[in-house]
Structure formats: C-alpha cells, structure tokens
Amino acid sequence: MTPEEVAVLVDLLGEPTAVTYAPPNVYPMSAPAFREAADLDRPPRRGAPVGVYAHVPFCNYKCSFCFYVTRPVPAGDEMARYVAALERELEGVPEGTPLTQAYVGGGTPTALPPDLLDRLLASVFARVRRDPEGEVHTVECSPESLTDAHVEVLRRRGVERVSMGVQTNDPGVLEATRRRHDEGQVRAACERLVSAGFVVNVDLIYGLPGQTEAGFRRDFETVAGHGVHSLTCYNLRVNEHTPIARRLSEAERFDAVRLVRWREVAQAAARDAGFAQTRWHTFRRVRPETAQGAAARFRDVTGWGDQWSVGVSARSRLDDVVYRNSKDPETYVARVEAGRTPVEEVHPLSDAERRLRFVGLTLGDGWPLVRADYEAAFQTAFDDDFGAAISRLAEAGVVADEGERVTLTDKGRLVYDLATRAFYPESVRRRMDERQALAATAPNLRPMR
Numbered sequence: 341m342t343p344e345e346v347a348v349l350v351d352l353l354g355e356p357t358a359v360t361y362a363p364p365n366v367y368p369m370s371a372p373a374f375r376e377a378a379d380l381d382r383p384p385r386r387g388a389p390v391g392v393y394a395h396v397p398f399c400n401y402k403c404s405f406c407f408y409v410t411r412p413v414p415a416g417d418e419m420a421r422y423v424a425a426l427e428r429e430l431e432g433v434p435e436g437t438p439l440t441q442a443y444v445g446g447g448t449p450t451a452l453p454p455d456l457l458d459r460l461l462a463s464v465f466a467r468v469r470r471d472p473e474g475e476v477h478t479v480e481c482s483p484e485s486l487t488d489a490h491v492e493v494l495r496r497r498g499v500e501r502v503s504m505g506v507q508t509n510d511p512g513v514l515e516a517t518r519r520r521h522d523e524g525q526v527r528a529a530c531e532r533l534v535s536a537g538f539v540v541n542v543d544l545i546y547g548l549p550g551q552t553e554a555g556f557r558r559d560f561e562t563v564a565g566h567g568v569h570s571l572t573c574y575n576l577r578v579n580e581h582t583p584i585a586r587r588l589s590e591a592e593r594f595d596a597v598r599l600v601r602w603r604e605v606a607q608a609a610a611r612d613a614g615f616a617q618t619r620w621h622t623f624r625r626v627r628p629e630t631a632q633g634a635a636a637r638f639r640d641v642t643g644w645g646d647q648w649s650v651g652v653s654a655r656s657r658l659d660d661v662v663y664r665n666s667k668d669p670e671t672y673v674a675r676v677e678a679g680r681t682p683v684e685e686v687h688p689l690s691d692a693e694r695r696l697r698f699v700g701l702t703l704g705d706g707w708p709l710v711r712a713d714y715e716a717a718f719q720t721a722f723d724d725d726f727g728a729a730i731s732r733l734a735e736a737g738v739v740a741d742e743g744e745r746v747t748l749t750d751k752g753r754l755v756y757d758l759a760t761r762a763f764y765p766e767s768v769r770r771r772m773d774e775r776q777a778l779a780a781t782a783p784n785l786r787p788m789r
C-alpha cells in the first residue's frame with residue numbers, strides 16, 4: 341500500500357495505539373477492565389465441554405519486550421510446589437469432562453525439568469475426556485530449553501503441536517532483547533520436533549530494536565527451511581512497563597505506515613517461502629503433505645467456549661464471565677496451598693462485549709463472518725448492530741460484504757487490528773483512550789533525554 345492509501349485508512353480507522361496488550365481480536369484482553377474480586381470462586385463445572393489452559397511462568401531469561409507474568413528458573417523445590425498448585429487447581433474440572441482444547445503456555449513450559457512437565461501433562465489430561473479426532477493440543481517451548489527428554493514426554497502424553505518462540509536469529513537483536521539462544525539451537529530444536537512428528541509452529545516478531553527488513557526475511561526463510569509447519573509473525577506490542585519501550589527510537593515505533601510496511605514484508609517473506617496466510621498473523625506451509633492429520637486439523641479455539649485456566653495470572657472464561665488469577669506467583673501458590681481460590685479479578689462480559697468478541701474472533705482468525713451464524717448466536721439482526729461499521733469498512737476496501745458473509749480483504753488483513761477497533765462499543769473505546777493517555781505518562785514511554 342502507498343502511504344497515501346494508508347492515510348485514507350487512518351482517517352477511517354485511526355492510528356495504531358502506542359501501547360498494546362493482547363492482540364486486538366482477543367477481547368477483553370486487548371482492553372482489560374477487570375475489577376477486584378479476591379476470594380471469588382469460579383462456578384463449578386457440571387460436565388459441559390471445557391478448554392484447559394495451564395500457565396508455566398518460568399523462563400531461562402527475561403526478554404526485554406515480554407509483558408507476560410514470568411520469573412527466572414528458581415533453585416530448590418519452587419517449581420515442584422508450583423506444579424503441585426496447578427494440579428490442585430485442575431481438580432476444579434470434574435472427572436470425565438469433555439476436553440475441547442488443552443494449551444500449556446507461559447513463560448516456557450520446557451523450562452520445567454522433564455519429570456515435572458510430565459506430571460503436569462498427566463494432570464491436565466487425567467480428568468478430561470479427549471476426542472482423538474478433536475482439537476489439537478499445544479505446548480509452548482523455547483529453543484535453548486528443549487531437550488530430547490522433553491520431546492519424549494510430549495510425545496508420550498499425546499501432545500500433537502509444539503509452538504516455539506524464536507523471535508529472531510539476528511545476534512544483535514537477540515542481545516538487544518536479552519534472549520539467550522542462537523541459530524544452531526533453533527535449527528536443532530526445529531529438526532528434533534519435526535522429525536519426532538509434531539505439528540511445529542515458530543513465533544517471530546517484527547519491529548524489534550535494530551531489526552531490519554532484510555534480517556526479518558532471512559529469519560523467515562531460515563526457519564521455514566527447517567521444515568516447520570507454520571510461522572506466527574507478531575508485530576512488537578509495546579507495554580509501557582517493559583524495558584524495550586525505552587530502547588525504541590522514534591523511527592522504530594509503529595505508525596500506520598511503518599506497521600503496514602512490516603506486514604507487507606512478512607507477507608512477501610511467507611509467499612516466497614511457500615506459506616499462505618491463515619490467521620491474520622499466521623502463515624502455514626502450502627505443500628500438500630502438511631495439509632494432513634493434526635496439521636490440517638489444528639485451529640486455535642482457546643477464545644471460544646468455556647475455558648478453565650490454571651496458574652499465576654491465568655484467565656478462565658466461564659459462562660461469559662472472565663476470572664483472573666493472582667498475578668503474583670507466591671500469592672498464587674500460597675492461596676492454592678491453603679485451599680483458597682486463586683481468583684483476584686473478574687470481568688463479566690456485557691451483551692455488547694460478547695457480540696464484539698464474536699466478530700473479533702471470527703474475522704481476526706481469518707474466518708468469514710456469516711450473518712446467519714451471528715443472528716443464531718444473538719437472536720438479533722447483524723446489521724442492526726454492525727451494519728454501519730461494515731459499510732464504512734467495505735467502502736474503504738477493508739472488508740468484502742458478500743451479503744451472506746463478510747470477509748477481510750487482502751488490504752484488510754494488513755490493518756486487521758485497526759479494523760477490529762471499528763466494532764468496539766463506544767464505552768470500550770473511551771476506556772482504551774483513557775488507558776493510552778495514562779500510558780503516555782509512564783517513564784518508559786517518554787523519550788529519553
């Protein structure tokens with residue numbers, strides 16, 4: 341897109357925000373508004389299908405861009421105590437509950453020693469009923485932490501997909517972001533996972549300090565050459581509390597033109613390597629042999645339906661209420677050990693928010709938005725709720741309105757996050773503006789003198 345074309349979209353959709361949290365289609369995490377609710381019990385599950393997320397906060401280092409709740413790998417028995425707390429929290433899922441999807445993330449689950457990872461996975465799968473033809477279960481890892489013993493545990497416990505954070509192979513950018521792995525470890529980890537038969541995804545980030553377009557393209561090509569099934573390319577999301585906010589030069593911060601430019605670079609790198617865009621940020625290998633088995637079945641459904649999430653800072657979503665566990669690891673473990681609920685915050689989703697989530701998750705995940713599906717879910721006419729927004733987006737060439745369904749166009753895929761904001765209710769937009777104004781005063785976001 342030319343800068344002039346981007347300017348037209350900015351007039352309609354606004355500039356990217358300086359501070360972003362979760363990807364914008366993952367509402368309400370993209371605009372969090374929890375209220376305190378210490379000691380709130382989650383409603384008991386009564387056999388309805390549920391997704392399970394387990395958060396492992398340990399990492400071998402703290403990346404300068406990362407805003408997840410993490411902590412350095414501790415000495416002593418802290419990891420074993422933490423896993424025991426997760427096991428206890430998992431008891432909230434009644435035996436025989438049908439499992440929609442399991443996702444073990446972090447942090448870095450493979451920072452756990454293999455025996456503890458084994459215990460955790462055994463507990464995740466112990467009580468639920470798995471459908472062998474159903475959703476594909478994922479564990480996250482990092483290149484330097486993955487060993488043969490971890491791979492064996494993942495295989496034995498029936499995990500089918502592994503998602504590995506790489507971000508970049510460029511030694512200067514790795515150093516600037518405080519990551520401690522190198523290209524050889526990335527290659528070895530990819531080859532180990534691919535040859536063991538997992539569906540393998542690798543995460544890259546663009547817009548990191550000192551990163552060049554040519555460097556990003558090289559990273560994509562190199563990782564694709566290791567045989568992985570998909571690459572997920574995130575734009576750097578800047579949180580005002582992370583050290584990276586201070587390291588970025590003015591010229592590195594995203595305005596709409598730079599953001600679109602980076603996304604075009606990612607699309608071109610993917611195309612050249614034989615990958616097609618599926619979700620807004622994910623590219624999947626096109627070659628036929630990967631369109632089989634678990635690789636073809638995989639969809640991220642963690643945003644849909646009920647979700648029982650365990651661990652520090654984990655967010656459960658049950659009957660359209662979002663519960664957030666304590667963000668402090670010691671408090672989390674102490675509460676669970678004492679038999680108390682770890683929940684500290686809550687956010688019931690309003691009707692408007694539930695509708696926004698539906699639209700954001702559908703379009704954001706690259707699916708067509710079918711008017712009849714919306715109307716069946718909410719018993720209300722889609723156009724009464726979003727007709728005006730859709731007309732504006734269609735006029736700007738961001739979505740294609742085909743009557744029965746609405747899809748993002750190629751142009752729309754480049755600005756999917758700005759486009760998603762067009763569906764946010766006025767009250768949420770106001771809240772986001774207030775949060776932006778507050779973030780702008782944070783020391784890390786003020787220019788250094």
Ligand SMILES: C[S@@+](CC[C@H](N)C(=O)[O-])C[C@H]1O[C@@H](n2cnc3c(N)ncnc32)[C@H](O)[C@@H]1O
Binds near residue numbers: 399407483505506507
């Ligand atoms: C929780 S990490 C899991 C992988 C593992 N801990 C690692 O980093 O190797 C999940 C992914 O979130 C992405 N991520 C973390 N912080 C981010 C940020 N500030 N902006 C964009 N993506 C980010 C990274 O791509 C990372 O791989």
Ligand code: SF4
Binds near residue numbers: 403
């Ligand atoms: S990006 Fe991954 S390895 Fe780095 S601190 Fe965050 S969770 Fe840990």
